[in-house]
Amino acid sequence: MKKFFVFAAALLVSVAAFSQETNKDENGKTIWGPYETNSFFDNTFINLGGGVNTAMKSLKNPKTWGNFGIAAQADFGKWFTPDWGARIGYRGIANDIKDFANVANKFHFGKADLLWNFSNAVAGYKELRVWDIVPFVGGGLLATNQGNSMNLEYGAEGGIINNFRLGNRVDLNLELGTILGRGAAYNVGAGRVILFPYATLGLGFNLGKTNWTRKATTVAAYTAAVAAAEAAANAAKANVDAALAAKNAAEANAKSLADENAKLRKELEDAIGQAADYDVLFDEPIYAFFKIGSAKLSNAEKKHIEYAVKNIISRGDKVKLNIFGDADKGTGSKRTNEKLSQKRADAVYKLLTAELGLDPSRFEVVRGKFDGVDDLTPAELNRCVVITK
Numbered sequence: 075m076k077k078f079f080v081f082a083a084a085l086l087v088s089v090a091a092f093s094q095e096t097n098k099d100e101n102g103k104t105i106w107g108p109y110e111t112n113s114f115f116d117n118t119f120i121n122l123g124g125g126v127n128t129a130m131k132s133l134k135n136p137k138t139w140g141n142f143g144i145a146a147q148a149d150f151g152k153w154f155t156p157d158w159g160a161r162i163g164y165r166g167i168a169n170d171i172k173d174f175a176n177v178a179n180k181f182h183f184g185k186a187d188l189l190w191n192f193s194n195a196v197a198g199y200k201e202l203r204v205w206d207i208v209p210f211v212g213g214g215l216l217a218t219n220q221g222n223s224m225n226l227e228y229g230a231e232g233g234i235i236n237n238f239r240l241g242n243r244v245d246l247n248l249e250l251g252t253i254l255g256r257g258a259a260y261n262v263g264a265g266r267v268i269l270f271p272y273a274t275l276g277l278g279f280n281l282g283k284t285n286w287t288r289k290a291t292t293v294a295a296y297t298a299a300v301a302a303a304e305a306a307a308n309a310a311k312a313n314v315d316a317a318l319a320a321k322n323a324a325e326a327n328a329k330s331l332a333d334e335n336a337k338l339r340k341e342l343e344d345a346i347g348q349a350a351d352y353d354v355l356f357d358e359p360i361y362a363f364f365k366i367g368s369a370k371l372s373n374a375e376k377k378h379i380e381y382a383v384k385n386i387i388s389r390g391d392k393v394k395l396n397i398f399g400d401a402d403k404g405t406g407s408k409r410t411n412e413k414l415s416q417k418r419a420d421a422v423y424k425l426l427t428a429e430l431g432l433d434p435s436r437f438e439v440v441r442g443k444f445d446g447v448d449d450l451t452p453a454e455l456n457r458c459v460v461i462t463k
Contacts (some may be wrong), residue, residue: 109156109286111197116283121163121247123276129169129179130269140180143169147249147273151189156286159167161210163230165253169270181270182304183229183253185214201285208235216255216335229255237278245278318367319340324363333372342385356386356393356463362422364457366405369417379422382461383430395461397423397439402456403446411446422459426436 104302127145128154144285145373166182192207194200209232216229253270293335360382362375371379387395399419401411419439427434447456 108289110289112154112283112286115281117153117159117286118150118281119149119153119161119245119278120281121146121147121151121161121276121278123247123249124258125249125272125274125276126164127169127270127272129199130271140169143167143266145169145274147274147276151187153189153191156194157191159191160187161189161454162186165272167271178221182217182218183214184230185200185229186211187212187231189235196340199286201237201447206235206237206239206337208237209233210235216253220257224319227255229253242284243280245280246278247274247278249274249276315424319454320454323452330357331377335378338381339385356390356395360461362385362459363455364418364459366402366454366457367414369414369421376425378431379425383426383432387426387432387461391433391436393436393463395437395463397426397437398460398462399439399457400456400460401446403448404453404454404456407448415446418457418459422461 125145126142126379128142145165146167147163147165149161149163151163153159155293162185164182164184166180168180187210189208189210190211193203194206211232213228216227218225218227226259231251231253233249235371236248236250238246238248250273252272255268255270276325300435360379362371362379364371364375371442387393397419399415399417399422401414401418403411406414414441423434423437423439426432450458
């Protein structure tokens with residue numbers, strides 16, 4: 075019974091000591107979020123170790139506990155997420171069980187385990203955490219040898235791994251667990267259960283990529299003010315005010331749209347008055363703006379382009395035009411911005427040709443910068459399509 079309490083106390087100390095681990099940002103909040111899927115050989119590991127084990131037939135009767143024997147272990151595994159992983163491995167060599175003259179009895183256990191990183195699940199993923207607590211459960215085939223007799227039985231196991239980070243590629247693992255099988259494994263009664271508690275210490279070697287990359291998250295609100303607040307908590311109040319002003323400008327009401335159309339009409343009339351050659355109308359780019367994360371043209375922007383087609387583009391039918399799609403470099407990943415830029419350019423091209431009936435040969439769709447642009451201020455003006463000569 076004393077040996078049982080030794081194992082139980084070791085498990086409890088492992089869990090209780092985890093309270094020293096934290097994973098907080100600069101504001102004291104736990105870091106959460108999805109992570110990118112890794113390749114097949116990333117976050118894989120090999121564990122090799124050794125220690126002691128024993129065998130027992132009854133928790134209530136300490137006389138059925140054997141003496142400690144040699145325990146060996148070898149595992150190969152993979153983490154599929156920072157929280158969940160799996161491994162296959164071996165436990166065994168020898169133990170002493172009473173009722174058989176206290177002689178060493180060989181046993182071998184081939185098994186597969188499901189791993190749960192308690193530390194990452196409770197406190198968030200932390201790449202440089204020194205101590206991870208990893209409970210596990212599993213099952214496999216138990217082969218026991220008593221004298222010249224070999225028995226095969228199904229077995230199960232469970233326990234806790236104390237994973238200590240020594241470096242990027244090497245860990246120290248203290249594993250405490252027990253294997254469970256039918257009593258028939260040592261001919262002590264098919265209806266009974268026999269346990270093999272063990273404690274091992276070994277080294278883990280990490281293969282492939284050893285960390286996790288958090289997926290890019292979409293800004294929750296449309297406003298540049300919120301985006302600025304998320305990106306830099308210490309941004310000046312003047313920058314926040316400017317971002318809010320940009321939001322109000324981007325969401326202009328019908329009156330502001332009418333004012334803009336009047337201004338464009340005046341500029342067009344001035345341009346026509348200055349030169350009879352309509353080619354001069356194309357010296358300034360035509361813009362169409364989009365909401366964050368969207369490639370759908372608003373009704374206001376459609377009207378904007380329709381006006382430009384009627385009063386500018388249709389007047390110079392020999393002028394060739396480029397359609398550039400762009401995204402805001404400050405939000406979204408490079409891959410997301412690349413796809414979004416293409417979709418925005420395609421949407422404008424479709425409006426000009428399929429819906430407004432212009433000759434497709436006049437236009438060439440060109441993607442913007444792969445990772446987005448930051449040419450215009452405020453930032454939301456970079457979420458656009460630009461039509462140029």
